[in-house]
Amino acid sequence: MTLRVAIVGMGGIGNNHGRCYTNHPDAKVVAVCDILQERSDKAAEAFGCQGFYSVQSLLDSGVEFDAASVTTAGIENGGDHYAPTMQLLRAGYPVLGEKPISNSVAEAEEMVAQAAEKNLRYGINLNHRFTPAAELAKDWVLRGRLGEVNMIDMTMWINNPNETSPHFHMRALHPHSLDVMRYFAQSDVTQVHAIFKKGKGRKIWSNVQVNLLYENGIIGHLRGSYDGNFGATSMGGGSYGLETLDVFGSDGRIFLRDACEELTFYPRFEGQMERHENYGGMSHFGETFQSRIGHWVDQNLAQVAPDKIDASGADALHVQRIIEAAIESWDSGTVVSL
Numbered sequence: 001m002t003l004r005v006a007i008v009g010m011g012g013i014g015n016n017h018g019r020c021y022t023n024h025p026d027a028k029v030v031a032v033c034d035i036l037q038e039r040s041d042k043a044a045e046a047f048g049c050q051g052f053y054s055v056q057s058l059l060d061s062g063v064e065f066d067a068a069s070v071t072t073a074g075i076e077n078g079g080d081h082y083a084p085t086m087q088l089l090r091a092g093y094p095v096l097g098e099k100p101i102s103n104s105v106a107e108a109e110e111m112v113a114q115a116a117e118k119n120l121r122y123g124i125n126l127n128h129r130f131t132p133a134a135e136l137a138k139d140w141v142l143r144g145r146l147g148e149v150n151m152i153d154m155t156m157w158i159n160n161p162n163e164t165s166p167h168f169h170m171r172a173l174h175p176h177s178l179d180v181m182r183y184f185a186q187s188d189v190t191q192v193h194a195i196f197k198k199g200k201g202r203k204i205w206s207n208v209q210v211n212l213l214y215e216n217g218i219i220g221h222l223r224g225s226y227d228g229n230f231g232a233t234s235m236g237g238g239s240y241g242l243e244t245l246d247v248f249g250s251d252g253r254i255f256l257r258d259a260c261e262e263l264t265f266y267p268r269f270e271g272q273m274e275r276h277e278n279y280g281g282m283s284h285f286g287e288t289f290q291s292r293i294g295h296w297v298d299q300n301l302a303q304v305a306p307d308k309i310d311a312s313g314a315d316a317l318h319v320q321r322i323i324e325a326a327i328e329s330w331d332s333g334t335v336v337s338l
């Protein structure tokens, strides 16, 4: 069986989704759409499919497809997702959206509610946790290798000079970090305290430190920056930066660097350290697009129930609520409860 896919929004990321579907043995791009005609035409040629200039014309065309990617951007990289996502969901199509699910929690809630009402799969490209190393680390947590998890610390920083909105950094980048932390905490956040700093010469809040309390008692800390990119790894040195995850338990610690590059288990008392580099053959963050989108294809072909989709719209909505709580915390100088 082949999953026939339409892609809406043919910028760099829409074309990236297109390449991932094309590389998947069981998926095929059958339509692309962009309000910029040149982008749609170019992508239609690249993927050998029909191109459209509006979602409505795609829906009216009679082209048959099974699912769609929505890879629009907009304000804070999420302001344009709502309209095409709602059009597609209302028309009965499963959607894989880009992060942030939206820069507006109210719109994110509507999209998640619409997918639930129609019983449709709605996933978000929270790709950082779709790595063999993250899966192995999660398995260690689930098997109790760390004992009781006490703390989760994460850093995520890149160089991004974008100055378009005061909280662009928090809303556009940290869906990724907060999703990875929640994946390992296996629990929702109940309390948030955040402090921000504008980097040298910057107009926006480009540095952040966030303290988090999860429902199950785990405490978390996030350090984030758009003035980052310290140290050259395969993610650094170029436009991408550096990401680290630490999970501390009563019996051991996990350290994961750059999503897939280095995974280490440190026993607390005795036993052997276990260290993997490029576990499962994945060596660069860029490969997470293929693994996340491949997983979405597989879950659709397997007709996984909408509420069992990994990195779902509901998951993305939860992290967006944490982001808004962090902003509120800074604005009010208080700890915000969720």
Ligand SMILES: NC(=O)c1ccc[n+]([C@@H]2O[C@H](COP(=O)([O-])OP(=O)(O)OC[C@H]3O[C@@H](n4cnc5c(N)ncnc54)[C@H](O)[C@@H]3O)[C@@H](O)[C@H]2O)c1
Binding pocket: 008, 009, 010, 011, 012, 013, 014, 033, 034, 035, 036, 039, 053, 054, 055, 071, 072, 073, 074, 077, 078, 080, 083, 084, 098, 099, 100, 125, 126, 127, 172
């Ligand atoms: N998951 C990741 O690791 C990752 C990395 C980078 C970017 N992103 C996300 O990918 C998304 C896209 O980023 P980009 O850099 O490709 O953006 P972009 O602005 O280059 O492309 C978006 C395209 O969507 C089109 N568009 C907007 N509204 C439309 C509509 N209603 N119908 C059809 N087309 C429409 C625009 O004309 C544009 O061509 C953003 O949300 C961004 O946050 C994700």
